[in-house]
Amino acid sequence: MGQLFIIQGAQECAVHELREKARRAFQSLTGLSPSSELSSATHAVLKFPKLNGDRSKIVQDAATQSWACGAGTFFTPQRYGDAALPLLLEQRPSEETLDEWNGIFALAAFAGPQRELSIITDRLGSLHVYKTTLRGCVLISTSSLILAALTQPDWDPIACREFLATGTVFEQRSLFRGIEKLPPATIVRFRDGLEVSRTRYWGLHLIPYRDVDSRTCVHELADALTGSIQTIARHLPQPVMDLTGGFDSRALAGSMLRAGLNFETVVNGQATDGDVLIAGRIARERQLQHRHYERGTQTPQQWLEQAKSALPLCDGEIDLLLYAPTMDVQRGLSAEFDVTLNGSNGEICKGYWWELLFPNTGRDRCFDPHKVAAQRFAYAGDPGLLAHHFDQNLTAHFAEILARNNSGLENHPNTAQMDNIYLGVRMQRWQGRIASSTARIWPCLSPFMFRDVMHVALSAPPRLRVRNRLTRRLVEHLDPHLSAIPLDDGTPAMPLRLSTAHYFWPLAKKYATKAMHRAFQRRATVTPGNKIRGLWQLEEIHRILRPDSMETAGLYEPSKLKTLLAASQQESFSSAALFGRVLTLELAARAVK
Numbered sequence: 302m303g304q305l306f307i308i309q310g311a312q313e314c315a316v317h318e319l320r321e322k323a324r325r326a327f328q329s330l331t332g333l334s335p336s337s338e339l340s341s342a343t344h345a346v347l348k349f350p351k352l353n354g355d356r357s358k359i360v361q362d363a364a365t366q367s368w369a370c371g372a373g374t375f376f377t378p379q380r381y382g383d384a385a386l387p388l389l390l391e392q393r394p395s396e397e398t399l400d401e402w403n404g405i406f407a408l409a410a411f412a413g414p415q416r417e418l419s420i421i422t423d424r425l426g427s428l429h430v431y432k433t434t435l436r437g438c439v440l441i442s443t444s445s446l447i448l449a450a451l452t453q454p455d456w457d458p459i460a461c462r463e464f465l466a467t468g469t470v471f472e473q474r475s476l477f478r479g480i481e482k483l484p485p486a487t488i489v490r491f492r493d494g495l496e497v498s499r500t501r502y503w504g505l506h507l508i509p510y511r512d513v514d515s516r517t518c519v520h521e522l523a524d525a526l527t528g529s530i531q532t533i534a535r536h537l538p539q540p541v542m543d544l545t546g547g548f549d550s551r552a553l554a555g556s557m558l559r560a561g562l563n564f565e566t567v568v569n570g571q572a573t574d575g576d577v578l579i580a581g582r583i584a585r586e587r588q589l590q591h592r593h594y595e596r597g598t599q600t601p602q603q604w605l606e607q608a609k610s611a612l613p614l615c616d617g618e619i620d621l622l623l624y625a626p627t628m629d630v631q632r633g634l635s636a637e638f639d640v641t642l643n644g645s646n647g648e649i650c651k652g653y654w655w656e657l658l659f660p661n662t663g664r665d666r667c668f669d670p671h672k673v674a675a676q677r678f679a680y681a682g683d684p685g686l687l688a689h690h691f692d693q694n695l696t697a698h699f700a701e702i703l704a705r706n707n708s709g710l711e712n713h714p715n716t717a718q719m720d721n722i723y724l725g726v727r728m729q730r731w732q733g734r735i736a737s738s739t740a741r742i743w744p745c746l747s748p749f750m751f752r753d754v755m756h757v758a759l760s761a762p763p764r765l766r767v768r769n770r771l772t773r774r775l776v777e778h779l780d781p782h783l784s785a786i787p788l789d790d791g792t793p794a795m796p797l798r799l800s801t802a803h804y805f806w807p808l809a810k811k812y813a814t815k816a817m818h819r820a821f822q823r824r825a826t827v828t829p830g831n832k833i834r835g836l837w838q839l840e841e842i843h844r845i846l847r848p849d850s851m852e853t854a855g856l857y858e859p860s861k862l863k864t865l866l867a868a869s870q871q872e873s874f875s876s877a878a879l880f881g882r883v884l885t886l887e888l889a890a891r892a893v894k
Contacts, residue, residue, distance in 0.1 A: 310438030310494035366413030373406035381536035426485030546579030546789025549647025555779030575789030617889030635743035674699035852890035
């Protein structure tokens with residue numbers, strides 16, 4: 302299910318005019334035409350296909366003049382995609398009726414008798430959907446770039462600061478003022494172009510944090526993960542799985558083997574990368590059909606063209622130079638398979654970032670948002686490029702974000718608060734933006750994001766989740782052979798016991814030495830400065846990034862922008878990420894104009 306664009310308002314002429322402008326904007330910016338559409342005096346709906354040709358429809362009930370549509374990849378226990386949409390017409394969307402929906406999605410349901418439009422976001426807000434208003438109408442779209450092209454808004458300086466500092470935009474901001482990302486796990490209702498309510502249907506406050514027997518928890522988690530994979534496979538029988546050298550994809554592979562599925566695996570990277578080497582070993586020893594994508598020689602012109610092609614997928618909210626190779630791989634895979642599966646969100650089994658809670662791990666009301674902000678969000682510092690003056694430093698800014706995100710959980714264990722930060726702040730916007738971009742190409746999913754998997758993993762006691770204990774036991778339970786194959790850092794994937802302790806130190810020392818040697822070789826031969834300097838060989842880059850004519854020139858402090866761009870032309874340039882973000886904002890600005 303591809304992208305969607307919805308207009309609701311009281312004036313027929315405004316609805317009609319905005320519908321035609323949206324159609325032209327999509328054609329101009331993405332090259333897409335609607336695969337299905339519907340319009341009346343008060344609303345219009347345009348559905349656009351995925352790049353792999355997948356065309357979903359708008360489901361209608363002529364008797365009540367109700368309809369439903371969706372974007373993303375979504376399931377109920379027995380239905381997938383368009384086949385599930387009639388359920389939204391049979392009952393008003395609520396916490397109870399959405400309990401068994403899984404996947405990444407933005408759903409829309411219009412109840413004709415009540416003239417009520419409901420927009421529903423997935424549990425983690427992974428499939429990004431935005432809203433703005435124009436001419437008395439509310440506009441809903443999976444693309445903030447399209448909404449910006451229609452409304453011509455100013456930049457949001459806070460969002461731009463976040464993006465330049467981290468490569469991500471946070472909370473419900475977009476890069477543009479007045480364009481809001483709708484929050485996770487929420488039903489937002491509109492009537493006659495006005496928002497009338499917001500209802501949260503899921504959150505970590507619903508997780509029953511409990512003390513359970515570790516073996517029972519491992520069995521429940523294995524069953525839930527296998528069940529989610531079986532649900533996917535019933536409807537998308539030809540999956541390809543992203544296989545790395547770490548824990549999460551290994552657990553996913555174990556579940557797929559346990560379910561008896563026929564699937565292929567893929568790894569991306571250089572032949573000497575740890576992930577590539579371990580993924581190849583896993584595939585050989587478990588006799589998996591496996592392929593390795595190694596990025597070949599790429600000219601600067603090819604890299605730039607890929608980045609420009611990635612812009613309509615990313616809305617300018619990812620560094621295009623980083624996402625472009627991913628886009629290239631996903632487009633190739635989409636021609637052969639039904640869905641790409643990955644181990645994203647597997648971190649929920651591990652107590653991710655809990656090391657920042659030591660020595661108070663698991664205690665109530667012992668959460669320091671400033672410490673987490675400094676070490677996980679503002680650690681690279683504020684690049685200070687923007688002309689806008691900010692009243693607080695970046696650490697204080699992120700500390701306020703974290704406090705808002707944890708509102709209502711202050712009396713929960715600090716481990717629950719950290720889980721909530723990881724899921725509600727980082728995964729919603731960072732992982733969600735990557736998933737939203739890839740979802741415009743073809744179906745992409747992580748089974749770790751299904752409701753039952755999250756509930757079992759998040760409710761496990763802290764002593765079981767620390768130091769990867771739960772994940773190690775999960776891999777061993779699913780496939781003991783997989784747990785015996787070392788991770789990409791050389792340590793075993795099996796649980797640490799007296800009977801296995803002797804495996805850990807020799808392997809860790811041996812593989813860590815090799816990994817350091819390979820990392821040193823890569824840094825010595827291919828540096829970010831070299832790659833950026835190659836782009837500057839292109840006349841087009843000089844035209845795009847000429848400071849006095851950039852569309853984004855007004856965002857920046859002129860002397861700092863000139864210094865950055867001048868430095869980026871030197872071989873020793875060390876801020877490649879910042880360069881990519883500046884280029885991304887400029888390409889987005891040119892597209893909007």
